[in-house]
Amino acid sequence: MDxxxxxxxxxxxxxxxxxxxxxxxxxxxxxxxxxVQPLMWLFLFGNAMGASLDVNGVNYxxxxxxxxxxxxxxFGSVFFGLYIVWDRKLDVLKAVLVAPVSRxxxxxxxxxxxxxxxxxxxxxxxxxxFLFSSINPLGIPLALLILFITSVAMxxxxxxxxxxxxxLEGFQVISTFVVFPLFFLSGALFPVDDRLxxxxxxxxxxxxxxxxxxxxxxxxxxVNTFPLYVDLGVITVFAVLMILVGSALFSxxx
Amino acid sequence: xxxxxxxxxxxxxxxxxxxRGIDLNIEKGEIFGLLGPNGAGKTTTIGMxxxxxxxxxxxxxxxxxxxxxxxAEVRRxxxxxxxxxxxxTILTGRENLKLHALLYGVPSDIREKRIKELxxxxxxxxxxxxxxxxxxxxxxxxxxxxxxxLHRPAVLFLDEPTLGLDPQTRARIWxxxxxxxxxxxxxxxxxxxxxxxxxxxxxxxxxxxHGRIIAxxxxxxxxxxMGGYMVIIRMKEAPLDRIRxxxxxxxxxxxxxxxxxxxxxxxLHLPDLLLNIRNVECVETxxxxxxDVFIKLTGRDIRExxxxxxxxxxxxxxxxxxxxx
Numbered sequence: 001m002d003x004x005x006x007x008x009x010x011x012x013x014x015x016x017x018x019x020x021x022x023x024x025x026x027x028x029x030x031x032x033x034x035x036v037q038p039l040m041w042l043f044l045f046g047n048a049m050g051a052s053l054d055v056n057g058v059n060y061x062x063x064x065x066x067x068x069x070x071x072x073x074x075f076g077s078v079f080f081g082l083y084i085v086w087d088r089k090l091d092v093l094k095a096v097l098v099a100p101v102s103r104x105x106x107x108x109x110x111x112x113x114x115x116x117x118x119x120x121x122x123x124x125x126x127x128x129x130f131l132f133s134s135i136n137p138l139g140i141p142l143a144l145l146i147l148f149i150t151s152v153a154m155x156x157x158x159x160x161x162x163x164x165x166x167x168l169e170g171f172q173v174i175s176t177f178v179v180f181p182l183f184f185l186s187g188a189l190f191p192v193d194d195r196l197x198x199x200x201x202x203x204x205x206x207x208x209x210x211x212x213x214x215x216x217x218x219x220x221x222x223v224n225t226f227p228l229y230v231d232l233g234v235i236t237v238f239a240v241l242m243i244l245v246g247s248a249l250f251s252x253x254x
Numbered sequence: 255x256x257x258x259x260x261x262x263x264x265x266x267x268x269x270x271x272x273x274r275g276i277d278l279n280i281e282k283g284e285i286f287g288l289l290g291p292n293g294a295g296k297t298t299t300i301g302m303x304x305x306x307x308x309x310x311x312x313x314x315x316x317x318x319x320x321x322x323x324x325x326a327e328v329r330r331x332x333x334x335x336x337x338x339x340x341x342x343t344i345l346t347g348r349e350n351l352k353l354h355a356l357l358y359g360v361p362s363d364i365r366e367k368r369i370k371e372l373x374x375x376x377x378x379x380x381x382x383x384x385x386x387x388x389x390x391x392x393x394x395x396x397x398x399x400x401x402x403x404l405h406r407p408a409v410l411f412l413d414e415p416t417l418g419l420d421p422q423t424r425a426r427i428w429x430x431x432x433x434x435x436x437x438x439x440x441x442x443x444x445x446x447x448x449x450x451x452x453x454x455x456x457x458x459x460x461x462x463x464h465g466r467i468i469a470x471x472x473x474x475x476x477x478x479x480m481g482g483y484m485v486i487i488r489m490k491e492a493p494l495d496r497i498r499x500x501x502x503x504x505x506x507x508x509x510x511x512x513x514x515x516x517x518x519x520x521x522l523h524l525p526d527l528l529l530n531i532r533n534v535e536c537v538e539t540x541x542x543x544x545x546d547v548f549i550k551l552t553g554r555d556i557r558e559x560x561x562x563x564x565x566x567x568x569x570x571x572x573x574x575x576x577x578x579x
């Protein structure tokens with residue numbers, strides 16, 4: 001690919017990303033609810049459970065903080081990706097898809113747009129970290145990196161699913177059969193150790209989000225089940241896989 | 255070389271032949287209209303020319319680039335305004351244009367100037383910073399026209415540019431299209447089933463029915479091919495054979511108590527015609543329209559086929575299927 005062509009593809013990626021940022025700026029209520037929901041998990045659910053529960057010597061509310069960050073990334077990213085169904089329905093995408101820019105560039109622009117959204121939300125959630133005495137602020141950059149890679153993977157997955165969903169009714173199905181299992185089986189709300197029933201342990205270990213939660217927990221609380229390189233390795237491989245699958249499906253989308 | 259050339263261009267969806275072999279040369283600077291009822295194959299044809307629909311057979315090129323082999327080059331050379339609105343309604347007018355300019359790689363040094371120029375051309379300068387959700391239907395269409403021309407395409411495709419707009423707005427949109435085509439020196443290819451509107455705007459039209467072009471020429475030539483003026487007479491028991499036998503009558507058809515006669519030099523022969531028939535209740539004479547041409551060629555009125563809701567090409571094909579072709 002010559003330089004001029006490459007530059008145009010980059011402009012295309014930028015264009016799609018820029019559009020997503022504009023949308024993010026305008027949909028304030030969506031942003032607010034995506035911040036408030038995890039805060040409710042932390043302060044309502046976390047405090048209530050924390051009143052009678054410590055995990056590995058850490059207060060329960062603090063213990064699930066990494067899990068709730070991961071949950072926000074999971075929900076925010078997958079639903080951002082699935083939103084493509086709505087774009088297609090409204091024909092917004094049609095004008096973009098006929099532009100002389102490859103589908104892969106459009107896909108990457110969308111992925112970057114979604115990751116930017118989600119990462120900004122995560123940064124806002126980090127502002128509350130001073131309320132959690134067990135959190136080590138020096139671990140935040142590493143946690144952010146892990147969450148960003150996870151977001152790349154999950155936005156790609158959302159776009160991949162969204163590129164063949166025909167209608168918005170599919171949202172509920174994906175939510176029930178993909179998003180919630182990933183959340184519940186990730187160890188976001190419980191420690192992954194031998195106290196879990198064997199079958200549950202196996203399922204949890206198959207879930208890529210488990211490694212996100214574990215990595216972030218390691219970075220922020222110093223409590224982890226797997227070594228860091230395993231956590232980073234698994235989610236990076238998963239992200240690359242999702243980008244490949246997502247861009248292939250997106251290119252074939254009608 | 256023509257700016258658009260197609261050879262036996264065809265598209266089949268399963269067993270349905272949406273377009274059955276179109277040969278067309280469109281010259282630089284022309285305003286060309288593809289006319290026909292819904293489901294005739296207009297949108298599919300345009301879809302193939304802008305690389306959205308892959309032809310089943312035949313070939314087409316735009317500005318010398320083959321639509322199948324060089325889709326990226328073709329896309330760079332065409333602007334498209336779809337039948338259904340495709341504005342990003344969460345963005346402002348200016349942002350919609352900026353998004354498009356980035357996607358088409360319009361260089362940054364001329365981007366702002368070009369956006370300003372086009373906003374002025376479609377009279378949307380004062381509304382440029384408003385979210386397009388607040389625009390009226392006519393304003394949205396105008397912004398889409400501006401967007402289609404932003405990257406200075408060689409050809410601008412307009413698929414039913416006035417569908418769903420009220421008559422007054424429609425007239426204004428046509429004014430803009432004429433003005434823009436002239437100012438930007440762009441070739442315009444449009445589809446419409448409003449025959450009267452096409453007559454006023456197009457340099458040349460192709461009438462398309464069941465996926466084939468059945469007439470091609472300037473509106474004037476096509477109307478002339480009707481063989482004279484139209485005389486419409488309301489009467490009971492019309493002596494159709496006697497009317498047809500008159501030397502100046504080219505054609506006569508009857509529909510209930512309405513007789514439609516095409517005749518040469520109507521102003522000279524009308525008194526004679528009326529002497530030959532009795533019981534005339536009402537007479538009207540008029541110049542033939544493209545719709546008359548369509549009726550003559552297909553035996554149907556294009557307006558009978560009009561379907562109220564608009565739809566993309568997929569829906570057009572679905573309708574085509576429903577009608578049992």
